[in-house]
Amino acid sequence: xxxxxxxxxxQLRETVKNKTILIQFLMFPVMxxxxxxxxxxxxxxxxxxxxxxxxxxxxxxxxxxxxxxxxEEKEKNTxxxxxxxxxxxxxxxxxVGLYVWLMCMAGAVVFAVCGGYRGFDFxxxxxxxxxxxxxxxxxxxxxxxCCKNQMSATSVTVPVMMIFSFLPMLSMFNPTIEKIAxxxxxxxxSILINGLGNTAIEPQxxxxxxxxxxxxxxxxxxxxxxxxxx
Numbered sequence: 001x002x003x004x005x006x007x008x009x010x011q012l013r014e015t016v017k018n019k020t021i022l023i024q025f026l027m028f029p030v031m032x033x034x035x036x037x038x039x040x041x042x043x044x045x046x047x048x049x050x051x052x053x054x055x056x057x058x059x060x061x062x063x064x065x066x067x068x069x070x071x072e073e074k075e076k077n078t079x080x081x082x083x084x085x086x087x088x089x090x091x092x093x094x095x096v097g098l099y100v101w102l103m104c105m106a107g108a109v110v111f112a113v114c115g116g117y118r119g120f121d122f123x124x125x126x127x128x129x130x131x132x133x134x135x136x137x138x139x140x141x142x143x144x145x146c147c148k149n150q151m152s153a154t155s156v157t158v159p160v161m162m163i164f165s166f167l168p169m170l171s172m173f174n175p176t177i178e179k180i181a182x183x184x185x186x187x188x189x190s191i192l193i194n195g196l197g198n199t200a201i202e203p204q205x206x207x208x209x210x211x212x213x214x215x216x217x218x219x220x221x222x223x224x225x226x227x228x229x230x
Contacts, residue, residue, distance in 0.1 A: 004091045
């Protein structure tokens with residue numbers, strides 16, 4: 001626990017210095033504040049931008065941050081130094097994971113406030129965001145572990161990030177894309193968020209999210225067993 005806490009504090013102190021990571025945490029929360037207050041279109045669904053950007057935030061920020069942090073520290077040999085200093089891989093991943101999760105959850109609070117969620121709906125929104133952030137972190141960790149350096153991690157992260165971030169939005173305009181998007185956790189999160197306060201939770205959404213979690217957990221286990229963190 002001490003090692004995990006030390007890794008967490010290390011990442012927290014470096015947040016301001018690492019502009020690539022910082023902008024991921026700030027970009028969509030700032031955008032949703034601006035768009036919700038500056039753009040008013042007739043017949044536009046209530047809090048349209050909150051629901052749209054919340055899913056994009058989940059599909060982009062945690063995934064990018066996890067892959068960037070792990071790959072950067074592997075490339076600079078910082079990670080090797082930590083492991084040689086008796087920091088266990090699990091402690092390192094727990095510290096980084098907690099840091100990214102809490103920073104993203106702070107952004108989720110901004111979305112919830114802008115969306116006007118209260119009481120039970122607020123709790124459900126935060127729960128949906130928490131699950132989505134965790135899944136994206138796991139996806140980013142797979143990429144970070146598999147890639148040797150930050151450049152290769154970025155080349156893999158960008159297309160994966162675009163799939164999970166933009167598929168839910170594109171599925172609103174194209175039935176074919178919607179059929180493909182249904183198997184992704186980000187699309188199911190979008191369905192859950194849009195249904196808050198109006199419709200019951202569909203079992204299909206829970207099953208797809210659970211299946212995605214199992215898939216990425218297996219991929220991470222295989223990647224970690226083969227590559228480790230060195």
